[in-house]
Amino acid sequence: MNEIKAMLYGIGAMGSMIAKYLLAKEGIEIVGAVDIARDKVGEDLGTVLNTNERIGINITDDVDSVLCEAKPDIALLITSSFLRDTYPQIASIVEHGVDVVSTCEELSYPFLTDKMHAKKIDALAKKNGSTVLGTGINPGFLMDTLVITLTSVCEKIEKIESIRVMDAASRRVSFQKKIGVGLTVEEFRQKLTRGEISGHIGLEQSIAMIADALAWKLDAIVPDTVAPILAEKRITSAPEVEVGKVGGLRQKAIGVSGNKEVIALDFRAYAGAEQEYDSITIKGVPTFTQKIQPCIHGDIGTVAMIVNSIPKVINAPPGLLTMKDLPISSAALGDIREHLGPQKWLQS
Amino acid sequence: MNEIKAMLYGIGAMGSMIAKYLLAKEGIEIVGAVDIARDKVGEDLGTVLNTNERIGINITDDVDSVLCEAKPDIALLITSSFLRDTYPQIASIVEHGVDVVSTCEELSYPFLTDKMHAKKIDALAKKNGSTVLGTGINPGFLMDTLVITLTSVCEKIEKIESIRVMDAASRRVSFQKKIGVGLTVEEFRQKLTRGEISGHIGLEQSIAMIADALAWKLDAIVPDTVAPILAEKRITSAPEVEVGKVGGLRQKAIGVSGNKEVIALDFRAYAGAEQEYDSITIKGVPTFTQKIQPCIHGDIGTVAMIVNSIPKVINAPPGLLTMKDLPISSAALGDIREHLGPQKWLQS
Numbered sequence: 220m221n222e223i224k225a226m227l228y229g230i231g232a233m234g235s236m237i238a239k240y241l242l243a244k245e246g247i248e249i250v251g252a253v254d255i256a257r258d259k260v261g262e263d264l265g266t267v268l269n270t271n272e273r274i275g276i277n278i279t280d281d282v283d284s285v286l287c288e289a290k291p292d293i294a295l296l297i298t299s300s301f302l303r304d305t306y307p308q309i310a311s312i313v314e315h316g317v318d319v320v321s322t323c324e325e326l327s328y329p330f331l332t333d334k335m336h337a338k339k340i341d342a343l344a345k346k347n348g349s350t351v352l353g354t355g356i357n358p359g360f361l362m363d364t365l366v367i368t369l370t371s372v373c374e375k376i377e378k379i380e381s382i383r384v385m386d387a388a389s390r391r392v393s394f395q396k397k398i399g400v401g402l403t404v405e406e407f408r409q410k411l412t413r414g415e416i417s418g419h420i421g422l423e424q425s426i427a428m429i430a431d432a433l434a435w436k437l438d439a440i441v442p443d444t445v446a447p448i449l450a451e452k453r454i455t456s457a458p459e460v461e462v463g464k465v466g467g468l469r470q471k472a473i474g475v476s477g478n479k480e481v482i483a484l485d486f487r488a489y490a491g492a493e494q495e496y497d498s499i500t501i502k503g504v505p506t507f508t509q510k511i512q513p514c515i516h517g518d519i520g521t522v523a524m525i526v527n528s529i530p531k532v533i534n535a536p537p538g539l540l541t542m543k544d545l546p547i548s549s550a551a552l553g554d555i556r557e558h559l560g561p562q563k564w565l566q567s
Numbered sequence: 568m569n570e571i572k573a574m575l576y577g578i579g580a581m582g583s584m585i586a587k588y589l590l591a592k593e594g595i596e597i598v599g600a601v602d603i604a605r606d607k608v609g610e611d612l613g614t615v616l617n618t619n620e621r622i623g624i625n626i627t628d629d630v631d632s633v634l635c636e637a638k639p640d641i642a643l644l645i646t647s648s649f650l651r652d653t654y655p656q657i658a659s660i661v662e663h664g665v666d667v668v669s670t671c672e673e674l675s676y677p678f679l680t681d682k683m684h685a686k687k688i689d690a691l692a693k694k695n696g697s698t699v700l701g702t703g704i705n706p707g708f709l710m711d712t713l714v715i716t717l718t719s720v721c722e723k724i725e726k727i728e729s730i731r732v733m734d735a736a737s738r739r740v741s742f743q744k745k746i747g748v749g750l751t752v753e754e755f756r757q758k759l760t761r762g763e764i765s766g767h768i769g770l771e772q773s774i775a776m777i778a779d780a781l782a783w784k785l786d787a788i789v790p791d792t793v794a795p796i797l798a799e800k801r802i803t804s805a806p807e808v809e810v811g812k813v814g815g816l817r818q819k820a821i822g823v824s825g826n827k828e829v830i831a832l833d834f835r836a837y838a839g840a841e842q843e844y845d846s847i848t849i850k851g852v853p854t855f856t857q858k859i860q861p862c863i864h865g866d867i868g869t870v871a872m873i874v875n876s877i878p879k880v881i882n883a884p885p886g887l888l889t890m891k892d893l894p895i896s897s898a899a900l901g902d903i904r905e906h907l908g909p910q911k912w913l914q915s
Contacts, residue, residue: 240722330912334912337912338913341913356720360719360720361720364716364719364895365716365717367895367897368712368713368716368895368896368897369713370897370898370900371708371712371871371872371875371876371896371897371898372704372708372709372863372867372868372871372872373871373875373898373900374588374867374870374871374874374898375900376898376900431911431912432895432897433897433898433900434899434900434901434902434905434906434911435900435901504867505861505863505864505867505868507859507860507861507863508859508860509857509858509859509860510857510858510860511855511856511857512855512856512858513853513855515720515853515855516853519720519722519852519853520720520853522722523719523720523721523722524719524720526722527719527721528719540910541910542895543894543895543897544894544910545894545895546891546892546893546894546895547712547715547716547780547890547891547893547894547895547896548716548719548895549715549716549718549719549780549781549891550718550719550721550722550724550781551782552718552721552723552724552781552782552783553782553783554782557782558782562888562889562892563779563782564678564682564685564779565686565689
């Protein structure tokens with residue numbers, strides 16, 4: 220079997236990490252790299268990735284030429300969190316009959332943001348034999364797929380609560396900027412108003428996906444409330460944060476049914492978090508708490524989720540799918556082609 | 568849509584709990600109950616369940632008559648842990664084009680025990696349009712499905728370890744007998760040799776399912792080693808256990824690759840366990856530990872897993888499937904028919 224041909228669309232921080240992982244991965248090759256940044260177009264992918272090696276793939280802003288000439292099996296779309304940006308990109312890929320896996324947060328459960336465009340993608344994908352999936356560590360796993368999976372041991376559920384606590388000090392500078400590390404409270408509020416602090420995107424998508432999986436009809440999904448978390452002691456890790464300045468943020472989103480909070484997702488990312496964890500508490504029959512320690516690193520987890528989803532998406536029927544529609548997710552260890560095709564035992 | 572018609576095959580302790588849950592569940596009805604026990608045949612199901620109510624279903628030992636006359640959509644098979652017992656039962660159900668969900672531990676990954684019969688079931692199921700699944704809390708979820716799901720955040724994995732610790736004091740007497748609670752060490756060894764202490768069944772199946780999902784080629788699955796756990800202090804909960812007598816047991820099974828333990832499953836059930844939990848540790852990129860507290864109660868979890876799997880199995884294509892082949896598992900809350908059919912958002 221030939222190697223799986225992958226096209227990378229978006230060579231930013233996350234796209235670069237995925238590219239490096241793919242270059243080391245057996246059974247898959249990068250056949251095209253797309254980005255619109257002026258300083259990247261025309262450069263060899265290796266130059267942009269700082270690998271000190273020519274890879275022989277020039278970054279281009281011409282998506283169609285890659286799709287027509289390199290004929291990828293799958294496109295990894297790592298451009299934007301928002302469906303308004305990724306919709307035309309997905310449509311252009313799907314028209315070529317190519318599968319899509321994307322980090323686009325809104326695509327993880329696109330029916331919430333824009334049902335019309337979700338239905339258009341689904342129809343176009345089915346017409347052209349493509350499968351489309353939005354995934355990542357969160358949304359995509361920690362606060363939705365894993366929550367849904369854990370519900371399967373339950374006879375009854377009254378409430379689901381999930382908390383993610385991460386220490387922003389050990390994360391990328393671009394991530395720290397997204398959550399306002401080091402700002403004054405006033406600067407934080409201004410940047411939040413201007414949309415310069417985006418924080419975490421996807422809590423509402425995760426709530427909607429959980430509710431759909433459980434056939435819960437929610438009366439409302441109360442959108443993220445974003446609040447700064449202030450440093451209570453001086454943080455000396457990079458970047459330094461003075462006492463009283465912003466260490467990061469806390470976001471909560473809630474799913475409401477009959478005036479009760481039935482799903483509560485609580486995201487906290489700040490420099491100086493003493494304990495990093497991902498927890499899920501289900502109150503029902505039975506009641507239990509599940510805790511992952513340390514919390515799954517966002518970058519590592521997203522690279523893994525995207526690449527591990529590739530064989531699942533290639534195996535899946537055409538259409539716009541979400542994580543809850545695919546077989547249970549798993550690590551595509553070793554040669555990724557080993558994870559293609561029907562049940563292995565039947566062939567042996 | 569009519570209610571889902573379920574046939575119960577095996578009205579023992581677990582079958583009775585499943586029956587009671589189904590009687591309270593919306594969207595599904597029990598249309599037949601099969602058992603071979605002389606004291607149950609001919610009795611109303613309500614009498615056997617001690618519900619103080621006639622249900623109008625007489626327990627019969629004639630499977631074919633239920634299959635022909637009541638025409639169930641699905642059979643819940645709760646008769647034996649072993650494929651040698653359940654194979655003819657499954658075959659007889661599948662020949663009628665009826666789906667099967669079973670607690671049979673060996674059926675959770677049947678290719679390990681008996682690939683020939685697994686292939687026969689698969690062929691028969693495909694010929695008759697039936698789907699067959701073995702599941703439960705363990706095997707079926709805690710030490711396989713959940714482990715596999717958690718691997719999806721990983722780029723690399725060196726070792727997987729899962730531990731289940733349960734306090735046997737709060738469990739059924741029949742379960743306590745299975746693990747030797749209250750015996751002397753000598754009695755324990757004798758009963759183990761005679762097969763009267765069966766302990767937990769399914770560790771090897773769980774290891775094989777994990778390895779299959781990860782495309783790991785194991786050199787060996789080292790079967791369960793069963794050891795008694797002795798009471799270190801007097802256990803006063805029922806049944807009482809003197810110091811030095813058997814409180815329960817510990818079982819370990821290991822998956823080996825290249826002389827390394829790559830999968831280690833460790834099951835401990837004993838009266839007096841101070842902390843009950845289910846844990847999974849993955850060493851790799853990233854390394855993390857996941858812990859569920861308290862451990863999921865085996866009976867509640869198995870009832871949930873069996874019933875929650877019903878819509879997944881009805882939705883699935885024909886054949887012999889395992890948990891790793893189905894969409895991510897989830898609680899079928901409310902009316903179980905809400906969980907049938909394609910993605911809900913497409914219809915709205």
